[in-house]
Amino acid sequence: MKAALCKSLDGANGLVVETVTEPSAGPGQVLVRVAAVGLNFADTLITRGKYQFKPDLPFSPGAEVAGVVESVGAGVVDITLGDAVMAYVNWGGAAEKIAVDAEKLIPIPGDVSLTIAAGLSVTYGTAMHGLADRGRLKPGETVVVTGAAGGAGQAAVEIAKLMGARVIAVVSSEEKGAIAKAAGADELIFFPGSDLKAEVRALTNGEGADVVYDCIGGEAAEPLVRALNWQGRFLVVGFAAGEIPKIPINLLLLRGAEMAGVFWGEAVRRDPAGHRRNMLQVVNWVREGRLKPRTHALYPLERIREALGVLERREATGKVVLTIGS
Known part of the structure; x- marks a missing residue:
């Protein structure tokens, strides 16, 4: 599968898109085929080593993902293949597939687009x-x-x-x-x-x-x-x-x-149930048409450098979203 990898702490210039080994869903996890990734200013910081989290190189940026469940690990209940889901994952989202702890997943109603859902969490x-x-x-x-x-x-x-x-x-x-x-x-x-x-x-x-x-x-x-x-x-x-x-x-x-x-990030870790409650409310407002998130632009995974540049220069007037796959 393809993933955007940060190989040096030089911001967007340190990113390359390469073929990497596909992950698998471990116990309590779900493998998500990623359709969209919400990018944030934090991604410009984490790729320069200036964020509160400092993952080891190489890593994929991208804290917000939306996609479809491809497989489930042992012990996972109430999640089935083909479910549309979103999640906050800290980093690692800028890839075609990602293994996510099942408790982090928020269901996406069928009438909410994955590109919109990908930009809701943060x-x-x-x-x-x-x-x-x-x-x-x-x-x-x-x-x-x-x-x-x-x-x-x-x-x-x-x-x-x-x-x-x-x-x-x-x-x-x-x-x-x-x-x-x-x-x-x-x-x-x-x-x-x-x-x-x-x-x-x-x-x-x-x-x-x-x-x-x-x-x-x-x-x-x-x-x-x-x-x-x-x-x-x-x-x-x-x-x-x-x-x-x-x-x-x-x-x-x-x-x-x-x-x-x-x-917020620490609150999500300490109170996943509260985060889930809040996000279900947000998604429901989107479904009802009462909340209409603004998208600045959509970029394919291969243009992640360009997308991050928009955020780094503070040019975005809405959500910057990566689209992955067909």
């Missing part, structure tokens, strides 16, 4: 875990999403709206504002160039945000902590701005507020 899974599990978001509350035009931010905007929230999107340009609006944002704040605390308070009749979903960190974080409502929740999702902020913790005391980390 961004929408993180949004669900952040907003529902860590943020305890309730209908009618106000959420501020930073980096709202990026993949993680767009997903948070969409999920928050489906959960019945009002969404204020923080973006850096009119173009990105249009993307956030298309995802469902109710209001926009442009930053840098504005007083985030004052803007949020002005848009909430002086009360502040119930939840902040912060994808960027940096200079945006502290003013948004100051903009929290009483008993507001500040969700630490990422640091796209590059700087890890230092927050005066007395600000949390003064607002009876909370700051919570959103470490």
